[in-house]
Amino acid sequence: MVFYYRQGEVPKKRHTVFMKQDKLLREEVFGLNGFSGRFSLLYHLNPPTRIAKLGEWKNNVLEEWKDAGYRHHKLSTSKLRKSNDPFLDRIALIFNNDVILSYVKIDEGETKLFYRNADFDEVYYVHEGEITFKSVFGEMELSQGDYLVIPRGTTYKFDFKKSSELFIIEGKQIEIPKSYRNDYGQLIEGSFYYNRDIKLPVLKTFDEKGEYTLVIKTIQGYQSLTLDSNPFDVIGWDGYLYPFALSVYDLEPITGKLHQPPTVYTTFTANNFVICTFVPRLFDYHPQSIPISYYHDNVDADEIIFYSSGQFMSRRGISKGDITIHRGGHVHGPQPGAVESSLNKRSTYNDEVAIMVETQKRVKLTSYAKEVDDPSYPLSWYT
Structure with a gap:
């Protein structure tokens, strides 16, 4: 996102000692483009680097339809099978080096895995369904007509309240058009939507030990990791980089x-x-x-x-x-x-x-x- 947002508890000064109940919290700089792009600062109860076990690597190179020719196409998503997982089992239909367009039909229930896309920002468009999006930044309730924009590198999962269908767009630098924004990140008069139309995450902190599987996606495939604490252990964060949602009905x-x-x-x-x-x-x-x-x-x-x-x-x-x-x-x-x-x-x-x-x-x-x-x-x- 392009305006400052803050949730939970953060110290007065960044990069300083921050204690909670005699425990030193761990600061994470979550940012794009090295240290020169947008970023947020997150404060974890546990070091976010801890990996209890390294899981399997799974290749995922997209198989091209070689003889598609060069013509117009119409694809019927109604004919697609259901997916077992919105991240690992999404059905990619269209792609190039800049974008991947996929579709998912998924039954109700909470995903067991945690997800992180290392290479691409993601936009989930909710074609049908009701979903709770859960992330290291907090939670948002989503319904039909919502865009969910997730910056690359975000750790998240879903709770599908009912069977849902999602159109998914992956790419780099997915953001609000610069032509809509003034120098302060405020959406100007005449833009397609306004700041108050944007849904923002509400922080929920989980201080839990156990085994939690995180899957990191790259262009080439998926790497699974086992963590010994819930990755949603953030007690506070602030900055300019975080997931958000926007309804088409507010445009x-x-x-x-x-x-x-x-x-x-x-x-x-x-x-x-x-x-x-x-x-x-x-x-x-x-x-x-x-x-x-x-x-x-x-x-x-x-x-x-x-x-x-x-x-x-x-x-x-x-x-x-x-x-x-x-x-x-x-x-x-x-x-x-x-x-x-x-x-x-x-x-x-x-x-x-x-x-x-x-x-x-x-x-x-x-x-x-x-x-x-x-x-x-x-x-x-x-x-």
Whole structure:
């Protein structure tokens, strides 16, 4: 995050002796980009370096769908199997060196493992479900329509209150757009959302001994470790780096006299991609405006859209949970008849929500994507 936040007990001065009940607490500097990026200071009851046992290493190199060709795709997440774990068993569908897009269907219950992604920030979009997110920074309650943004290196776990489905985005430097922020980190007038829309973790401290399994993920695979104390033993922290959540239902869509480009719905920026959110909104107010999207070819970008809810005016044959991939170099836009039917309409459907990930480098599809791909989708503009 980009503004200062504090939870629990912290000493008056950093890097000084801090005692609690005659016990010396252990300070951790949790930061990005060496010692020059955003960071937070956490105060542990136990040294966060203690490893009781080194577990197994598991390779996890993504298997590419080599003969996917270069065309548009539609993937049906409804056809995916359930996952046994949201971290180890998430189903990766789309990727390149900058981003991995995955999907998870998971039953209710609390995860036994603790997780930490060492290489990528993570965004979990709650497509369906109710979840308690638990982390070294504290807890947050999540529900349908919430984005959960987790900085890389964060230790966390989940308690799924009911069966849930999650669209997951992994990448570097996922953050609130700089264009929305003033020099102090405050979100400016005219931005897509405001500071008070952001959900922040509430600290809960666990002073427990036992065996706790932590799994650390890298681009290449997973390393498991056994700890002898609960890693959520922080009694206080402060700083500018921590997980947060944002509901799509709190977003404030920007409209104009004529059709606005998707960039006005940018929700988060990242290294070589952006995350945008399409939410219910009024259409343009020029008397002759065409409210629906124009045909377009963003030659240098690949466009991935996850359809979360509602009926989308520009597309037929799209179901809740579908993912489309529109390739740069191929023109795409409204299907036949969509432009005509949109004329004189004043707004989108009330429950229309979609998540767009637009990449600056070409994406690849995995073997899992092949299993749920609709090969006829590129012809959907013909009839």
